[in-house]
Amino acid sequence: xxxxxxxxxxxxxxxxxxxxxxxxxxxxxxxxxxxxxxxxxxxxxxxxxxxxxxxxxxxxxxxxxxxxxxxxxxxxxxxxxxxxxxxxxxxxxxxxxxxxxxxxxxxxxxxxxxxxxxxxxxxxxxxxxxxxxxxxxxxxxxxxxxxxxxxxxxxxxxxxxxxxxxxxxxxxxxxxxxxxxxxxxxxxxxxxxxxxxxxxxxxxxxxxxxxxxxxxxxxxxxxxxxxxxxxxxxxxxxxxxxxxxxxxxxxxxxxxxxxxxxxxxxxxxxxxxxxxxxxxxxxxxxxxxxxxxxxxxxxxxxxxxxxxxxxxxxxxxxxxxxxxxxxxxxxxxxxxxxxxxxxxxxxxxxxxxxxxxxxxxx
Numbered sequence: 001x002x003x004x005x006x007x008x009x010x011x012x013x014x015x016x017x018x019x020x021x022x023x024x025x026x027x028x029x030x031x032x033x034x035x036x037x038x039x040x041x042x043x044x045x046x047x048x049x050x051x052x053x054x055x056x057x058x059x060x061x062x063x064x065x066x067x068x069x070x071x072x073x074x075x076x077x078x079x080x081x082x083x084x085x086x087x088x089x090x091x092x093x094x095x096x097x098x099x100x101x102x103x104x105x106x107x108x109x110x111x112x113x114x115x116x117x118x119x120x121x122x123x124x125x126x127x128x129x130x131x132x133x134x135x136x137x138x139x140x141x142x143x144x145x146x147x148x149x150x151x152x153x154x155x156x157x158x159x160x161x162x163x164x165x166x167x168x169x170x171x172x173x174x175x176x177x178x179x180x181x182x183x184x185x186x187x188x189x190x191x192x193x194x195x196x197x198x199x200x201x202x203x204x205x206x207x208x209x210x211x212x213x214x215x216x217x218x219x220x221x222x223x224x225x226x227x228x229x230x231x232x233x234x235x236x237x238x239x240x241x242x243x244x245x246x247x248x249x250x251x252x253x254x255x256x257x258x259x260x261x262x263x264x265x266x267x268x269x270x271x272x273x274x275x276x277x278x279x280x281x282x283x284x285x286x287x288x289x290x291x292x293x294x295x296x297x298x299x300x301x302x303x304x305x306x307x308x309x310x311x312x313x314x315x316x317x318x319x320x321x322x323x324x325x326x327x328x329x330x331x332x333x334x335x336x337x338x339x340x341x342x343x344x345x346x347x348x349x350x351x352x353x354x355x356x357x358x359x360x361x362x
Contacts, residue, residue, distance in 0.1 A: 002027050003123065004062035005071040006055040009221030010146045011246045013190075015071065017183040018139040022124040027067040028178065029058040032224035036061060041337050043091050049080060049306035050225060050336050051218040056088055063097055069123070070101045081281075107253045138183040140250060145190045147247035149173075152197050154241065157234030159202040167231060169196055208239040209355050212293035214286045215304035216312050217244045219335050226304055226333075227341050229348070236352050241298075243289035244282055267292065274318050281311030287318050294326030299355045301328060307336035329355060 004027040005015050012028055019026045030036065032054055040057030059070055072085050085103035092099055102123065107113050117132045124132070157166040173193045180189050211233060219225050220242055230240045251262040268276075271288030278284055290301050303319060305312035316332060323330045331351045333344065 003069040004067035006058040013146045014139040014142040017186040021182045029062040158208045158237045161201040165200045209299045212301045214243040219304040283311035283315040286315040294328040301330045303332045
C-alpha cells in the first residue's frame with residue numbers, strides 16, 4: 001500500500017508521521033502549484049469551489065508518483081466537502097484509476113474517533129488499538145507543535161531585524177521535513193526550528209498592525225490558494241492571527257474529551273446575535289471570530305472565501321453589519337483559479353495603508 005492525502009496547510013506533517021509509524025509507505029503530493037490547480041480544474045465541475053479542484057490535482061499528481069490509496073477528510077451540513085470523496089472517486093474512475101479512497105468524517109464524537117481508529121487499523125495491517133490510540137495522540141501533538149512553529153513565525157516575521165530571516169528558515173524547514181520519518185523524528189525537527197526561530201533578532205519595541213484572518217479553512221491555511229497572504233502581510237510589518245487552523249479546528253472537534261479545551265463556545269456566543277446555528281463550513285465561526293477580533297482591538301480583518309462557497313457567502317452578507325457595529329475594517333477576498341496576484345497584492349497593500357492611516361488618526 002502506498003498512501004497519499006491532499007495538502008491543506010501543514011496537516012500533512014501529522015498525517016505523514018502517523019502513517020510512517022504504522023509502517024505504511026507515504027507518497028506526499030508535491031506542494032500545491034499552478035500545475036496542481038490546472039490538472040484538478042481540467043477534470044472538475046466548472047462551478048465547484050477551488051479547494052475541490054486543488055485536492056483533485058493533489059490526488060492525480062500523487063497517483064503518477066505511485067500512490068494507490070487516497071486518504072481524505074469529510075464534512076457535514078451544507079458544505080460541499082461532504083461530497084468531495086464521492087465526486088473524486090467518480091472522476092478518478094472515469095479517468096481509469098481504480099483507487100481505494102478512505103474518507104474520515106469529522107471527529108466530533110467518540111463513535112467518529114472509533115471509526116477513524118478502525119480505518120487506521122485496516123491501513124496498518126491490523127495494529128493493536130493501544131498502538132493506534134497512541135499514534136492518534138502523537139499525530140494530534142504533531143499538529144499542535146507545527147502550529148506553535150507557525151504562530152511564532154507570525155509574530156517574529158514583522159519584527160525581524162534582517163528581512164527575510166523567517167522566510168529563509170521556513171524554506172529550510174519545508175525541505176527537511178520530507179527527510180525525516182515518523183512522529184519522533186518529525187517532532188525533534190519541529191523543536192529544532194522553533195528554537196532557531198526564537199533566536200532570530202527582532203525589534204521588540206516595534207508596534208505592528210494586527211490583522212485577523214477569517215474564512216473557509218482551506219483558503220485560510222493553504223498558502224498556494226491564498227497566495228501566501230500571511231507571508232506577504234508579515235513582510236509588510238503586520239502581525240497576523242489566523243482564526244481557523246488545522247490545530248484549532250481539531251480542538252473544536254474533539255473538545256468533548258475532558259483534557260481538550262477550545263474557543264468554540266466563546267466563538268458561538270459572540271456570533272449568536274447575528275447567526276446562532278450551524279449552516280455548514282465555517283460561516284458561524286467567521287462571524288464569531290470577526291467579532292472577537294473587533295473586541296480585542298485588532299486593526300482589521302481579512303475574510304477569505306472560495307468562489308461559490310455558500311456558507312461563506314452567508315457570512316459575507318452579515319459581516320458589513322459587524323463592520324459597522326464594531327467599527328473594524330474588513331477586506332473580502334474571493335479566491336478561485338482566475339485570481340491574479342498583482343491585483344490581489346495591490347488590494348492588500350491598499351488595505352494595510354488604510355489601516356496605518358486610520359491608526360494615526362485614532
